Amino acid sequence: MKKVGSIDIWSHYYERKNLPTWPSETLVRSLKGSYIDGIDKKYKGKRVLDIGFGDGGNLFFLDTLEMKLYGVELSQKICEVTKERLTASGIEADLRVGSNACIPFPDGYFDLLVSWNVVHYGPDLDTIDRHIAEYARVIKAGGRVVVASVGPDDDLAKTAELLGERQHKINLKGDHRLGEIYYYFGTQKFMRSCFKKYFTQIKTGREKVNLFDCDIDSLLLTAVK
Numbered sequence: 265m266k267k268v269g270s271i272d273i274w275s276h277y278y279e280r281k282n283l284p285t286w287p288s289e290t291l292v293r294s295l296k297g298s299y300i301d302g303i304d305k306k307y308k309g310k311r312v313l314d315i316g317f318g319d320g321g322n323l324f325f326l327d328t329l330e331m332k333l334y335g336v337e338l339s340q341k342i343c344e345v346t347k348e349r350l351t352a353s354g355i356e357a358d359l360r361v362g363s364n365a366c367i368p369f370p371d372g373y374f375d376l377l378v379s380w381n382v383v384h385y386g387p388d389l390d391t392i393d394r395h396i397a398e399y400a401r402v403i404k405a406g407g408r409v410v411v412a413s414v415g416p417d418d419d420l421a422k423t424a425e426l427l428g429e430r431q432h433k434i435n436l437k438g439d440h441r442l443g444e445i446y447y448y449f450g451t452q453k454f455m456r457s458c459f460k461k462y463f464t465q466i467k468t469g470r471e472k473v474n475l476f477d478c479d480i481d482s483l484l485l486t487a488v489k
């Protein structure tokens with residue numbers, strides 16, 4: 265299949281049904297551990313949206329918290345492939361086509377929104393600001409957002425061609441995102457400033473791992489609406 269922009273790139277990627285699937289350990293620790301002061305760990309029965317759920321790895325984990333599961337992805341195909349996987353494990357989830365900028369759910373619908381390596385899919389700050397505003401729209405007052413994004417020492421960022429201060433043209437050899445332009449926050453301070461307009465109680469973090477041949481660097485943020 266020819267790559268003709270973000271939707272096809274990701275749909276094609278997830279059509280490979282035998283992709284290994286696992287949740288982010290950082291997300292598991294953030295929601296279950298004692299790393300975020302004041303986090304309400306009474307998850308059972310509450311609504312969680314996983315925006316850009318991909319292969320559903322994090323949905324499998326969120327199901328163990330006995331939450332009501334919702335997800336948004338770019339294409340019907342991605343929703344179908346992941347729905348099939350979840351159903352095979354007896355997990356129910358309401359998966360819909362949408363995007364960071366257009367979440368097909370009403371205002372104030374979610375107790376928790378998880379955005380795991382998804383918020384940065386846009387070329388400029390205006391786009392990212394619209395994503396954050398849309399997250400805030402669908403979270404209820406007192407609800408929480410948990411976000412991971414690509415940090416400056418990640419292979420994806422380090423190998424990218426810098427087009428502007430934070431605009432990265434992906435240039436990682438063999439990667440399915442080659443040539444796409446993403447906006448990475450660069451620092452925890454700047455990430456915090458972007459969410460400040462819409463959220464309170466903001467906390468940021470960072471996780472850097474050298475996993476053999478790969479440098480992984482994640483900027484993390486959680487905040488309350």
Ligand SMILES: C[S@@+](CC[C@H](N)C(=O)[O-])C[C@H]1O[C@@H](n2cnc3c(N)ncnc32)[C@H](O)[C@@H]1O
Nearest residue numbers: 274315316317318321338363364380381382385
């Ligand atoms: C790096 S993957 C992360 C998948 C999943 N969140 C995880 O942590 O395993 C990025 C995901 O974001 C989705 N995506 C790309 N652009 C998006 C956008 N503008 N809005 C919502 N999701 C998007 C892709 O289809 C892909 O599944």
